[in-house]
Amino acid sequence: MFQRESLGVADAEKARDAILGALTVTDNPIALAIADDHGVPILLMRQDGAPPRMLRRARAKAYTAANLGVNTVDFRDVEIKAKNRTLSDWGDPMITSLQGGIAIKHNDAVVGGIAMSGNTTIRDEALAAIGLAAMGVK
């Protein structure tokens, strides 16, 4: 038997509050997903006006980052584009290569994933990084 660290709801709420505080008037309504290392949601939210598909995308991004242990943009560039693969190679319908999902690591282990949707994918990733920083992990 062994023990491993896991992301907690208190960590997720720190990220949520930091992201909400960082939004500007130019941002669209956002969706946020924070998942544990299995990709199972710890916190999901969708602001008024954000379509349901935004949260579905955010969930998929967080799931991908958590399960693969990489940021979704790196997954796209390094594993998909550079190696001429497709998402089908992973055999998992939840996997996505959309930018905006960041793997959460602590003590060199993946403990979860955080992802945003609603704005440009670059802005999504920047906001997710703000949430990551608020959690005090890498």
Add this chain to the structure above:
Amino acid sequence: MPNELVISYEDARMAAETVVKAAGDRRIAVAVTDPGGDVIYATRQDGASAVDVRNAERKAYTAALIGRDTSLWRNQITHDGRTVADWSDANTTTLHGGWTLRRDSQVIGGLGVAGSGTEDRDEQLALKGAEAAAQLSVDVWLTKRDPTLIRDR
């Protein structure tokens, strides 16, 4: 064009946080959806399982989409001699703990709780959140009512 009332993010979060507070140390998951069953806010407390978060979502989805609290819906379809399979929707459930959220007689969303240990406790906790959301309707009504139209009893 008809207007659809939808529970807001702030109200959904408040209802979910009311449930979490009422649950104390119990490791639960709570989900609040819009009338279409799509999640607006969901939270999984430390120690709650993947099944709990899935079932909280399914309960909220069912309560919103069917327009019945999940326990009531179970009684209804049992009485009618049907099963959940008749709805051809794998996301629907009759597990207790899903409450339909309404305002002005319209469904504005659904709230589901799972993981408290028993279905009945899940339902009681979900009711706390539904009551908190319903109180918002009462508060709005209080601000709009005309006191001169209230009869002096």
